[in-house]
Amino acid sequence: MPTAIVFGATSGIGRELAEFLIKDGYTVGVTGRRESLLNELQVEFRKKVVPEVLDVQYLDKTTLVFDRLKSALGPIDLVIHAAGIGYENPELNWEEEHDTIQTNVLSATLIYDLSFHLFKEQGYGHLVSISSIASLRGNRHSPAYFASKAYQVNYLESLYFKAKEIKGGKVFVTDIRPGYVDTRMALGNDKFWMSTLEKASKQIYRAIKKKKRRAYITRRWLLISWVLKIVPSWLIKKVM
Ligand SMILES: NC(=O)c1ccc[n+]([C@@H]2O[C@H](COP(=O)([O-])OP(=O)(O)OC[C@H]3O[C@@H](n4cnc5c(N)ncnc54)[C@H](OP(=O)(O)O)[C@@H]3O)[C@@H](O)[C@H]2O)c1
Numbered sequence: 266m267p268t269a270i271v272f273g274a275t276s277g278i279g280r281e282l283a284e285f286l287i288k289d290g291y292t293v294g295v296t297g298r299r300e301s302l303l304n305e306l307q308v309e310f311r312k313k314v315v316p317e318v319l320d321v322q323y324l325d326k327t328t329l330v331f332d333r334l335k336s337a338l339g340p341i342d343l344v345i346h347a348a349g350i351g352y353e354n355p356e357l358n359w360e361e362e363h364d365t366i367q368t369n370v371l372s373a374t375l376i377y378d379l380s381f382h383l384f385k386e387q388g389y390g391h392l393v394s395i396s397s398i399a400s401l402r403g404n405r406h407s408p409a410y411f412a413s414k415a416y417q418v419n420y421l422e423s424l425y426f427k428a429k430e431i432k433g434g435k436v437f438v439t440d441i442r443p444g445y446v447d448t449r450m451a452l453g454n455d456k457f458w459m460s461t462l463e464k465a466s467k468q469i470y471r472a473i474k475k476k477k478r479r480a481y482i483t484r485r486w487l488l489i490s491w492v493l494k495i496v497p498s499w500l501i502k503k504v505m
Contacts, residue, residue, distance in 0.1 A: 269343040270294040270334050272321060272376055275302035277448035278395055279347030281466035282473075286343070287313045294334035296321075297348070321348050321372035322364075331379045340387055343473075344380040346373060346394040351410035351450055362409040369413035374420060381424050381436075389435035393473050394421055398444045398486050401493045404505045418442070425478060440479040441469050444486040 269286050273279035275297030286293050287310050295306055296319040303316035315337045317330045335341060350368045352361040377392065384390030399407070400414035418440055425438040445451050445458045446465040460483045472480035481487040493501070 267291045267342045268293070268338040268340065269345065270296070270331070270338070270341060271345045271347060272296050272319075273346070273348030274306065275299045277347070277450065277462065278443070278446060278466055278469065279345065280306075281462060282345055282347065282470060283314070284310075285466070285470045291343070292338055294338055296330060296334075321376065322367045324372060324375050327372060327375055328379065331376070335383070341380075341383060341390060343391045343393065344376070344383075345473075346376050346380075346392070348372070348376075349395065349450070351399075351407060353406050354409065355406045357408065365409035365413055369410070370416050373413075373417055377420060377424060381427070384428075384436045385431055388431070388433055391437040391439065391473070391476060392421075392424065393439040393441060395441045395443065395469070396421065398442050398481065398490060398493070400442060401490060402501060402505055405502075437476045439473060439477055441472060441482060442479060442486065442490070443469070443482040444489065446482070 267290060269291045271279050271283045271293055274283040274295035283293050283295050283306065292313055294315045294317060295303055296317045297303060298318065298320045300318045303318060306314050307316050315334060317334060319326060319330045321327050348368065350365055352365060354361045377394065380392045384392065394417060396417040397414040399411045400418040402411065404411040421438055421440040428436040428438050443465055444460065446460050447462050451459065465482050468482050481490055
């Protein structure tokens with residue numbers, strides 16, 4: 266029976282992906298801070314989920330939970346990192362910048378590394394992380410969020426290169442870069458740009474199954490990414 270861990274499975278993209286996996290026969294370790302939402306998953310899917318209440322900012326606890334889930338599930342086929350946070354913070358309030366860096370940079374790195382070490386030891390496995398289109402440029406309203414996503418994208422690319430050195434070619438790294446998705450943390454509320462959670466999650470799940478190196482979600486964001494990469498700063502500063 267295939268196994269997976271989803272970090273950030275209590276709501277939004279992580280919760281949707283956890284459900285897809287369960288319906289596809291996976292046993293899934295699900296984590297998040299909101300215990301009641303983890304309990305709901307357990308009531309709905311019983312033996313298919315192993316819940317662990319976890320605030321990923323506590324790094325020692327994150328390592329402990331990772332080990333506990335390994336013991337409970339056995340070999341792990343897939344780790345999805347969907348635990349993320351973002352603020353509109355034009356005033357550069359330090360608490361919000363710090364919170365973002367703790368979650369999206371420090372704990373993300375720990376989860377990436379724990380997964381990579383495990384997969385290297387197993388000789389197989391698939392690490393997926395939900396980064397963002399925000400990784401491509403700076404933004405005056407949410408500097409820490411945009412920078413943290415650039416960090417994730419570069420770290421994931423490094424792990425992708427490292428995975429290529431592992432004999433057998435069975436360790437995969439997938440970087441998912443959504444645009445706006447209608448979840449509680451969506452930064453922006455323009456419906457034209459916003460994908461429904463259902464549509465985005467389906468596209469993400471397809472990209473995971475194909476073990477894509479990276480995917481823009483929804484597809485229109487691939488075109489937008491090309492533009493974002495070439496527009497000069499003097500022009501983009503008018504919109505970002
Ligand atoms: N929605 C968008 O427009 C969009 C666009 C691009 C990228 N993304 C990325 O997609 C990922 C998922 O976000 P979402 O849109 O699905 O929003 P969401 O519904 O708010 O989901 C975020 C998940 O992360 C978990 N999380 C946050 N901080 C945590 C912490 N300190 N410890 C443990 N878990 C934590 C939350 O669980 P608890 O609150 O229960 O802890 C929740 O399960 C994020 O990395 C986000 O940056 C989202």
